[in-house]
Amino acid sequence: MNLSIPTPSLPEIFRMQLEKALQRLPQNEAKKVEIEVMPCAKEQFGHYQSNLALKLAKILQKPPMEIAEMLEKLLDKGEEIAHVSVTKPGFMNATFAKEALSKRVHALLEDPLLCAARPKSPQRIIVEFSSPNIAKELHVGHLRSTIIGESIARLLAFLGHDILRLNHVGDWGTQFGMLIAYIDKYAAFDTEKSPNLETLMHWYKEAKKQFDADPSFRTSSQQAVVSLQQGDARSLNLWKAICAISRTAFEEIYQLLDVHIEERGESFYNPQLAPMVKELEEQGMIEISDGAKCIFLDGFTNREGNRMPFMVQKSDGGFNYDTTDLAALKHRVLVEKADRIIIVTDLGQSLHFQLLFAAGKQVGYYDPSKVQVDHVGFGLVLGEDGKKFKTRSGETKKLVDLLKNAVVFAQKLVDEKSPDLSQSQRESLAKSLGISAVKYADLASHRQKDYTFSYARMLRFEGNTAVFLLYSYVRMLGIQRKVQAKKTPPLSVTLTHQTEISLGLHLLRFSEALAFAEKELHMHYLCDYLYHLAEKFNAFFRDCRVEGAKEEQQRLLLVEACRKVLQKGLYILGIPTVDRM
Numbered sequence: 109m110n111l112s113i114p115t116p117s118l119p120e121i122f123r124m125q126l127e128k129a130l131q132r133l134p135q136n137e138a139k140k141v142e143i144e145v146m147p148c149a150k151e152q153f154g155h156y157q158s159n160l161a162l163k164l165a166k167i168l169q170k171p172p173m174e175i176a177e178m179l180e181k182l183l184d185k186g187e188e189i190a191h192v193s194v195t196k197p198g199f200m201n202a203t204f205a206k207e208a209l210s211k212r213v214h215a216l217l218e219d220p221l222l223c224a225a226r227p228k229s230p231q232r233i234i235v236e237f238s239s240p241n242i243a244k245e246l247h248v249g250h251l252r253s254t255i256i257g258e259s260i261a262r263l264l265a266f267l268g269h270d271i272l273r274l275n276h277v278g279d280w281g282t283q284f285g286m287l288i289a290y291i292d293k294y295a296a297f298d299t300e301k302s303p304n305l306e307t308l309m310h311w312y313k314e315a316k317k318q319f320d321a322d323p324s325f326r327t328s329s330q331q332a333v334v335s336l337q338q339g340d341a342r343s344l345n346l347w348k349a350i351c352a353i354s355r356t357a358f359e360e361i362y363q364l365l366d367v368h369i370e371e372r373g374e375s376f377y378n379p380q381l382a383p384m385v386k387e388l389e390e391q392g393m394i395e396i397s398d399g400a401k402c403i404f405l406d407g408f409t410n411r412e413g414n415r416m417p418f419m420v421q422k423s424d425g426g427f428n429y430d431t432t433d434l435a436a437l438k439h440r441v442l443v444e445k446a447d448r449i450i451i452v453t454d455l456g457q458s459l460h461f462q463l464l465f466a467a468g469k470q471v472g473y474y475d476p477s478k479v480q481v482d483h484v485g486f487g488l489v490l491g492e493d494g495k496k497f498k499t500r501s502g503e504t505k506k507l508v509d510l511l512k513n514a515v516v517f518a519q520k521l522v523d524e525k526s527p528d529l530s531q532s533q534r535e536s537l538a539k540s541l542g543i544s545a546v547k548y549a550d551l552a553s554h555r556q557k558d559y560t561f562s563y564a565r566m567l568r569f570e571g572n573t574a575v576f577l578l579y580s581y582v583r584m585l586g587i588q589r590k591v592q593a594k595k596t597p598p599l600s601v602t603l604t605h606q607t608e609i610s611l612g613l614h615l616l617r618f619s620e621a622l623a624f625a626e627k628e629l630h631m632h633y634l635c636d637y638l639y640h641l642a643e644k645f646n647a648f649f650r651d652c653r654v655e656g657a658k659e660e661q662q663r664l665l666l667v668e669a670c671r672k673v674l675q676k677g678l679y680i681l682g683i684p685t686v687d688r689m
């Protein structure tokens with residue numbers, strides 16, 4: 109079997125046979141109808157279904173049941189489909205032969221990509237995520253971005269794309285003027301030995317207060333920005349020191365989460381801003397509005413019917429968030445040669461990115477038929493009281509504490525459920541489970557909805573949780589430890605029992621789950637898939653004896669296929685597997 113060109117998938121096989129049957133119809137007007145094939149809602153009807161007959165009813169002026177029966181007669185089932193049934197109100201359902209499914213599960217076992225569909229041509233994809241702001245603490249919004257972005261990057265890399273992960277940190281702008289002016293005024297860096305992020309945030313708050321209240325402080329802040337932008341050595345050094353403090357704090361989180369990302373903050377684009385705006389002006393792309401330089405967007409109108417502006421330079425000559433993002437877009441397309449750009453932030457920034465993408469297109473920085481741009485937005489994190497997630501003092505929760513508390517919570521659970529493990533085993537298990545639970549709870553919920561943060565819920569042993577999936581994984585390992593795999597005679601997967609067939613079919617759907625997640629950039633599809641895999645595995649384990657059965661060795665192969673798919677799926681979600689629980 110040629111591994112780089114996988115055979116057509118099960119739904120594709122059914123679709124191709126339906127296509128042939130369709131072409132055999134005498135009515136020409138029917139032949140262009142697009143054929144859709146979906147998994148059957150209920151397995152007793154079959155494995156895949158199509159609503160083709162329902163679609164044809166209008167064109168052919170016949171009842172759908174009659175058309176379905178006619179198509180069924182014209183259909184050549186080929187080698188893999190065992191039978192096709194017709195159910196009301198006109199669905200056609202294909203059931204695959206268990207021999208065909210067995211063969212395919214065996215092929216999956218031998219394929220490093222587990223039969224995932226390879227892209228026609230691998231793309232260069234930039235995934236921008238996390239992107240916290242210097243001198244401010246990361247908050248739950250950044251946590252969501254980090255978890256979702258990391259997982260999307262892993263998915264796309266697994267499918268064979270070339271991924272550049274970028275951390276677009278907020279490391280430039282007026283806040284540094286304030287901070288530098290504050291540090292200058294109070295000689296804060298000298299009195300404080302080695303300030304940490306907390307101290308820095310405190311300075312930032314104090315500086316902001318003074319900035320709002322004291323005009324002379326405002327002037328010195330503005331001067332500090334100018335001197336920083338002009339490359340004044342002392343300002344630059346202070347700026348670097350401030351960034352370094354924040355970076356250490358961010359790194360702690362990334363290490364806990366096992367996230368690897370390249371920092372390329374706003375400051376990186378700073379030298380490109382003035383030349384970019386100048387060039388846009390020369391090209392006649394800029395209109396002045398109240399002294400500010402703007403790109404007025406075709407196709408984006410406000411309530412009064414006027415085109416909406418995308419501001420690239422403020423009336424005071426300063427650049428802003430929009431300018432930097434436009435420069436980043438340009439750089440990513442022209443220099444990084446991205447085929448696709450994915451930016452992961454909260455949904456609150458949706459309009460900003462719509463306008464950015466429209467502006468980029470309008471000034472010719474990318475051609476939408478060649479470069480795909482996506483804003484992957486997500487909802488809020490809520491506390492169990494249903495309100496926006498906050499600590500008692502009203503500050504957005506500190507992320508490190510949030511993660512560390514998850515580990516504490518997991519520790520209680522592990523101590524209670526796994527008393528037979530050693531102390532150090534329990535500690536490392538708790539660390540892994542706590543962090544995994546937080547990640548999984550986030551990824552398993554529909555990202556555009558707000559999600560409720562609850563340690564108790566995310567650490568349940570039953571239901572759609574990381575703990576349940578990891579526990580199922582440990583059960584798989586348990587069987588493998590107990591039953592020796594024999595290399596001879598060479599055996600192959602042989603699905604016989606109903607729960608085995610159902611499990612085998614589900615394994616073959618891994619590629620569908622990945623394709624779906626990729627298309628929509630929704631990771632909960634993969635979570636749902638893995639949850640059902642674990643459930644089907646547990647049903648198989650309940651119904652089919654492995655140890656000592658005459659099918660022992662064949663069933664062991666099926667267990668190994670499950671283990672591989674579950675491990676890979678969890679890996680894509682950023683969740684490491686554990687050996688014992």
Ligand code: ARG
Binds near residue numbers: 239240436451
């Ligand atoms: N630093 C921003 C924030 O914390 C997020 C940056 C998102 N990315 C971008 N290209 N604008 O809200």
